[in-house]
Amino acid sequence: MRGAELTSVEEVLDRVRKELAEGRLPVEIFNSPVVFAAEQERLFRRAWLFLAHDSEIPEPGDYVLRNLAGNSVIVVRDEQGTVRCLLNMCRHRGNQVCKAAMGNASHFRCSYHGWTYANDGRLIGVPHIRTVYDGRLRRSDWNLLEVRTESYQGLIFGCLDPGAPDLEEYLGGFQFYLDIYLRPGPGGTEVYAPPNQWVTETDWKICAENFAGDGYHTPVAHQFGFQLGYYASSASTHSQGYAVHFPHRGHGIGLGRTPGMTPFFGYPDEVVQGMAEALSPAQLELFKETRTAVSTVFPNLSLLIQPFSVTPGEPGVRFCTMRLWQPIGVGRMQMLSWCLVPKDAPEAYKAEAYRAYTLAFGHGGMFEQDDFDNWSRVTAMAGNPAAQELSFPYLMGLEREPIADFPGPGVAVTPYMTETNFRNMWQTWLEYLERP
Ligand SMILES: [Fe+2]
Incomplete structure (x- = not known):
C-alpha cells in the first residue's frame, strides 16, 4: 500500500487519465491533501465561481460576505448600482474590513487603524494622512483589491484568472x-x-x-x-x-x-x-x-x-x-x-x-x-x-x-x-x- 502523502499530484493525474478512458476513477482523488492543493491552484483560481444571487443585494450598499477560492470577499452593490467583488482585507495591515456576514454599508472602515473605503472599493479616508505621511501615500494606489465579476440571469460569478474567457463562453x-x-x-x-x-x-x-x-x-x-x-x-x-x-x-x-x-x-x-x-x-x-x-x-x-x-x-x-x-x-x-x-x-x-x-x-x-x-x-x-x-x-x-x-x-x-x-x-x- 502507498501512503497518500507520498504520491505526487502528477502521478495521481496520470492514473486518472488512463483509467477514465476505460470507465474507472481512482479513489485517491477524494479526501487527498495533494489533490486539494492542486484543485485550489489550478481549478478554483481559474474557473468562474458562484458568488451570490442578485436579489441578495438589491439596493445600493447591500452586501454579503462570501468565500472565493479561499479568499474572504465582499460582494457589494455600490452607490451606482454596480455589483463588485472586493477582497475583504485592509490594504494597510490586512485586517478584515467587513465583519458582518450581510448588511448595508456606504463605507467599510477598518477597525485597526481606521482606513476607510467607499463601497466601490476606493480608499477615501486615512487618519492623519497630512501629518504622518508627508504626501507619500497616494490613496488611489491602495484601493481594496477587486475581482472580476459577471452575471447570468441574476447569478453573480467571480473569476480570479484575468485571462479566463468571459462567463458566456464559460457557460x-x-x-x-x-x-x-x-x-x-x-x-x-x-x-x-x-x-x-x-x-x-x-x-x-x-x-x-x-x-x-x-x-x-x-x-x-x-x-x-x-x-x-x-x-x-x-x-x-x-x-x-x-x-x-x-x-x-x-x-x-x-x-x-x-x-x-x-x-x-x-x-x-x-x-x-x-x-x-x-x-x-x-x-x-x-x-x-x-x-x-x-x-x-x-x-x-x-x-x-x-x-x-x-x-x-x-x-x-x-x-x-x-x-x-x-x-x-x-x-x-x-x-x-x-x-x-x-x-x-x-x-x-x-x-x-x-x-x-x-x-x-x-x-x-x-x-x-x-x-x-x-x-x-x-x-x-x-x-x-x-x-x-x-x-x-x-x-x-x-x-x-x-x-x-x-x-x-x-x-x-x-x-x-x-x-x-x-x-x-x-x-x-x-x-x-x-x-x-
Ligand atoms: Fe440525493
Whole structure:
C-alpha cells in the first residue's frame, strides 16, 4: 500500500487519465491533501465561481460576505448600482474590513487603524494622512483589491484568472438549461431567504457529481421519501429521462421524467403562464414533462427543481434549490443552500415552495440528511489507506450514442440513470488540473 502523502499530484493525474478512458476513477482523488492543493491552484483560481444571487443585494450598499477560492470577499452593490467583488482585507495591515456576514454599508472602515473605503472599493479616508505621511501615500494606489465579476440571469460569478474567457463562453450553451431554473417568468427568480449554511466533512466533488444527474441513488438513498409519500416518483420508472453534458466545460444536467405526468405539475397556474412567456418553445417542450431537473455548473454550483409533498401522498409542490459546495480543507467543505422562487409568483406559492425546500433540502431536510450521511462516509472511506489503490467503476452508458434530434444543446443521452455526465465532469476536472 502507498501512503497518500507520498504520491505526487502528477502521478495521481496520470492514473486518472488512463483509467477514465476505460470507465474507472481512482479513489485517491477524494479526501487527498495533494489533490486539494492542486484543485485550489489550478481549478478554483481559474474557473468562474458562484458568488451570490442578485436579489441578495438589491439596493445600493447591500452586501454579503462570501468565500472565493479561499479568499474572504465582499460582494457589494455600490452607490451606482454596480455589483463588485472586493477582497475583504485592509490594504494597510490586512485586517478584515467587513465583519458582518450581510448588511448595508456606504463605507467599510477598518477597525485597526481606521482606513476607510467607499463601497466601490476606493480608499477615501486615512487618519492623519497630512501629518504622518508627508504626501507619500497616494490613496488611489491602495484601493481594496477587486475581482472580476459577471452575471447570468441574476447569478453573480467571480473569476480570479484575468485571462479566463468571459462567463458566456464559460457557460457555453448551458444557459438553455439554466433558464429552466432562472426564468420561471419574465421577472426571473429571487432568493426566498438567506442561505442555509453549514460545514461538513465531505469532499465537494462527491456532491458536485451527484447533482450532475445521479438519478441512480434517489430511489435507494431517499427510499423513505418515496415510501412515506413525500416524493412523486416510483422506483420502477425512476430511470427514465435524459442526461445532457457539455464536453470540456464540465456542466451537466439530469432530466428525470415520469411517464404520463401532468405537465408542469406542482406549479400554480401563474408560474406556468410565466414560463410560457419567458421560455422558448424548445425549453417548454422539454421541461413540461420533466419531474426532476438536477444540474451542476462546473465546478461547484448546483441547481435542483423537484416536486416535494408538504402533505404526504399529495402530488407535491415544485421547489428550486441552488447550492454551493465550497472546499475549505481536505475532505471538508462549507455548504451554502438557497431556495429560489419565481419573482412574480403569488406569495402563498413562494411560502409553500420554501416549506417544501426546507423539508427536503434545508440543512435539516430529509433528502439533505440522507445525502450527507452517505457523502461524508464516502469521504472518510476514501481516506482509508487501503482505498488508495482502488478505483470506482464509471461504466454506465459508456458506449451509448447521443440522441440525434434532442431539442436542446449539449450531448444528450437516455436514460436519466447514466454516468455520462460524470465522466465528462471528471474529464474537465482533469483538463484543468493538467494545465500547469
Ligand atoms: Fe440525493
